[in-house]
Amino acid sequence: MIEPIDVTGLGRDEALVLYREMLRIRRFEDRVYQLFLKGELPGTLHQYQGQEAVAVGACQALGPDDWITSTHRPHGHALAKGVTVRSAMAELYGKATGCCGGKGGSMHLGDPSVGMLPAIAIVAGGISVVSGLGLAYKLQATDQVALCFFGEGASNEGAFHEGLNFAAVQRLPIVYVCENNIYGASTPFHRTSLVPDVANRVAGYGMPAVIVDGMDVVAVRAAVAEARDRAQRGEGPTLIEAKTYRFAGHSRGDARGYRSRDEEAAWKEKDAIERLGLAITSAGLGSEADLADVLADVNAELEDAVEFARSSPDPDPADALTDAYATAIAIGAAL
Amino acid sequence: MSTTAQEPATVGTERRLTITEAIREGIAEEMERDPRVFLIGEDVGIPGGFGGAFGVYLGLPERFGHERIIDTPISEKAIAGAAVGAALMGLRPIPDMQYSDFLFECMDELVNQAAKMRYMSGGKLSVPLVMRAPVGTANRGAQHGQCPESYFIHVPGIKVVAPSDAYVAKGIIKAAIRDDDPVIVFEHKLLYGSKGREQAGGMDLTAHVPEEDYVWPIGRAMVKRVGTDATVVATHLTLYRALAAAEELAAEGVSVEVIDPISLQPFDLDTVFASVERTGRLLIAHEDTLTGGWGAELAARVAQERLYSLEAPIRRVAAHDVPLPVAPVLEQAVVPTQQRIADELRLLLA
Ligand SMILES: Cc1ncc(C[n+]2csc(CCOP(=O)(O)OP(=O)(O)O)c2C)c(N)n1
Ligand SMILES: [Mg+2]
Numbered sequence: 001m002i003e004p005i006d007v008t009g010l011g012r013d014e015a016l017v018l019y020r021e022m023l024r025i026r027r028f029e030d031r032v033y034q035l036f037l038k039g040e041l042p043g044t045l046h047q048y049q050g051q052e053a054v055a056v057g058a059c060q061a062l063g064p065d066d067w068i069t070s071t072h073r074p075h076g077h078a079l080a081k082g083v084t085v086r087s088a089m090a091e092l093y094g095k096a097t098g099c100c101g102g103k104g105g106s107m108h109l110g111d112p113s114v115g116m117l118p119a120i121a122i123v124a125g126g127i128s129v130v131s132g133l134g135l136a137y138k139l140q141a142t143d144q145v146a147l148c149f150f151g152e153g154a155s156n157e158g159a160f161h162e163g164l165n166f167a168a169v170q171r172l173p174i175v176y177v178c179e180n181n182i183y184g185a186s187t188p189f190h191r192t193s194l195v196p197d198v199a200n201r202v203a204g205y206g207m208p209a210v211i212v213d214g215m216d217v218v219a220v221r222a223a224v225a226e227a228r229d230r231a232q233r234g235e236g237p238t239l240i241e242a243k244t245y246r247f248a249g250h251s252r253g254d255a256r257g258y259r260s261r262d263e264e265a266a267w268k269e270k271d272a273i274e275r276l277g278l279a280i281t282s283a284g285l286g287s288e289a290d291l292a293d294v295l296a297d298v299n300a301e302l303e304d305a306v307e308f309a310r311s312s313p314d315p316d317p318a319d320a321l322t323d324a325y326a327t328a329i330a331i332g333a334a335l
Numbered sequence: 336m337s338t339t340a341q342e343p344a345t346v347g348t349e350r351r352l353t354i355t356e357a358i359r360e361g362i363a364e365e366m367e368r369d370p371r372v373f374l375i376g377e378d379v380g381i382p383g384g385f386g387g388a389f390g391v392y393l394g395l396p397e398r399f400g401h402e403r404i405i406d407t408p409i410s411e412k413a414i415a416g417a418a419v420g421a422a423l424m425g426l427r428p429i430p431d432m433q434y435s436d437f438l439f440e441c442m443d444e445l446v447n448q449a450a451k452m453r454y455m456s457g458g459k460l461s462v463p464l465v466m467r468a469p470v471g472t473a474n475r476g477a478q479h480g481q482c483p484e485s486y487f488i489h490v491p492g493i494k495v496v497a498p499s500d501a502y503v504a505k506g507i508i509k510a511a512i513r514d515d516d517p518v519i520v521f522e523h524k525l526l527y528g529s530k531g532r533e534q535a536g537g538m539d540l541t542a543h544v545p546e547e548d549y550v551w552p553i554g555r556a557m558v559k560r561v562g563t564d565a566t567v568v569a570t571h572l573t574l575y576r577a578l579a580a581a582e583e584l585a586a587e588g589v590s591v592e593v594i595d596p597i598s599l600q601p602f603d604l605d606t607v608f609a610s611v612e613r614t615g616r617l618l619i620a621h622e623d624t625l626t627g628g629w630g631a632e633l634a635a636r637v638a639q640e641r642l643y644s645l646e647a648p649i650r651r652v653a654a655h656d657v658p659l660p661v662a663p664v665l666e667q668a669v670v671p672t673q674q675r676i677a678d679e680l681r682l683l684l685a
Pocket of ligand 2: 151152153179180181182183184185
């Protein structure tokens with residue numbers, strides 16, 4: 001039984017925006033998976049289905065000048081932060097029109113123009129780097145806030161402990177969003193940590209932490225908004241642990257033999273998109289027809305993006321040799 | 336001086352294995368014969384899991400238990416540090432990095448600790464660990480396709496090997512496990528099984544692996560193809576592309592010798608010297624970037640020791656000095672393709 005989330009105080013437009021943003025990610029991921037199986041996309045994929053409420057809730061609480069860092073699983077973060085569907089899709093195709101010009105690919109989606117670094121596919125790599133974003137905002141007295149997405153598995157890296165302690169002691173304007181989807185690749189978190197909640201780890205750094213239902217987009221948005229306010233007041237970073245689940249395998253080709261189908265079914269009952277959809281219709285914020293319209297819009301946007309990506313040119317091979325340095329250097333220049 | 340290709344002789348029934356199967360078998364045999372050997376890494380033994388990032392360890396937890404196939408948190412410093420410490424206490428750990436790109440997470444443990452403990456202790460201590468680390472470009476972009484072998488040949492105290500076929504892979508993983516020094520074993524992820532075939536020019540990537548116990552000594556190269564006009568030294572996928580390029584040039588009446596060095600530190604210079612003495616021309620090919628790659632070291636040694644055997648300047652073909660892009664057209668413009676190797680050979684012979 002799907003339970004609606006609490007949408008008290010939410011306006012119709014806001015609710016439909018949250019719904020649209022999440023549905024766009026879900027449909028993007030489903031479509032990308034089909035395209036991958038058809039052999040249209042190179043490389044590998046780490047998909048985001050199931051976790052949409054986290055990316056959307058978090059990014060909806062940010063301002064346009066706030067930057068985010070992301071992980072090997074960045075498609076949802078990218079779309080939620082405003083990377084266009086066209087440029088994300090084209091990047092997955094390795095086309096010149098992609099958000100990284102075909103140099104980044106699935107694991108490095110990002111776009112500085114919307115405040116997103118190329119995603120960092122080294123687990124916990126973003127946790128180190130985000131300290132510097134926060135430090136720059138603090139030193140330059142802007143009111144920007146940096147938000148760092150990472151998985152629960154990343155909290156076992158040294159970078160997590162060094163990064164969070166440094167940010168706490170410097171009172172940096174950072175919001176850490178840990179997406180605890182229980183697994184790091186095949187490994188359940190309980191096999192790698194005696195403390196079940198990542199949130200419990202940060203008390204040791206004097207940093208506040210909150211646990212939030214990661215299948216509730218409104219709850220995630222509220223928690224991030226509060227943490228962002230706190231950061232802007234100069235009170236330092238907060239960790240938000242969103243309890244969530246990835247519906248797909250770790251990467252494509254993962255048969256998910258390390259978890260049960262019952263567990264998967266139980267989490268699908270908490271599908272964030274369905275829960276919001278139900279809340280919208282039961283609270284009278286919108287009708288089934290409104291939701292169907294959103295789906296139709298999203299599907300049209302996606303097909304346009306696929307068409308755009310397919311018809312975009314490949315990068316010029318000569319471009320492979322640019323961008324390593326600001327100005328090309330002589331030593332080791334291309335043969 | 337070798338004048339014949341050194342493929343293993345097939346005695347008895349032929350048994351063709353992939354590199355994945357050969358390494359799994361090599362590790363299992365060593366775990367069987369030496370209780371001090373254990374494996375430690377991420378996602379190596381989770382029931383229903385992957386058996387390591389490329390399936391090399393599938394079946395091992397059932398045989399050896401979770402005490403000897405140790406699953407870790409995502410903590411490369413812990414993996415490498417624990418391996419160094421356990422090795423110092425007399426065990427023989429096999430720490431696993433899912434991708435060699437993650438070695439940079441544990442550079443301190445490898446470079447400052449593993450490499451230096453023997454020396455700092457005046458020779459009283461050993462660190463017999465075997466780090467496994469897959470390399471190679473496979474449309475995964477800048478952080479999952481690097482070939483960092485050359486960083487480590489620069490570190491005195493660490494041995495570096497790079498097997499490219501199943502026979503050698505099994506022999507050298509066994510030699511590495513028995514070795515008293517830290518050894519990093521770099522394998523190419525496109526050479527593991529059948530999947531890499533296409534990229535390797537459709538070549539058969541399996542090799543005959545005899546049932547008997549054998550090792551391939553660290554520090555010995557293998558002549559993969561005998562030739563008289565030029566020598567190519569190449570590793571991993573680039574080796575197969577070099578062999579294909581040699582085939583291409585054979586059609587043009589040119590005879591190219593191809594050497595797989597296998598071991599990058601120590602390096603079997605004698606095999607290369609002997610070859611260059613006969614051919615007078617040397618091309619070095621690797622997928623690592625050009626500047627400061629192991630090819631530069633080899634070129635310097637050959638220039639110093641065999642300059643007067645050379646009839647032409649040494650040439651190198653390598654990845655261009657940029658990070659790896661993901662788009663296939665860009666990737667192919669960066670890494671050494673068969674075409675580029677063949678072109679370089681023509682220049683070398685011109
Ligand atoms: C430093 C490093 N170690 C290992 C990996 C391989 N790897 C990629 S994703 C992953 C699991 C990450 O788990 P988590 O942080 O929980 O994120 P999730 O995949 O669940 O989103 C691993 C081990 C990596 N990319 N970087
Ligand atoms: Mg996880």
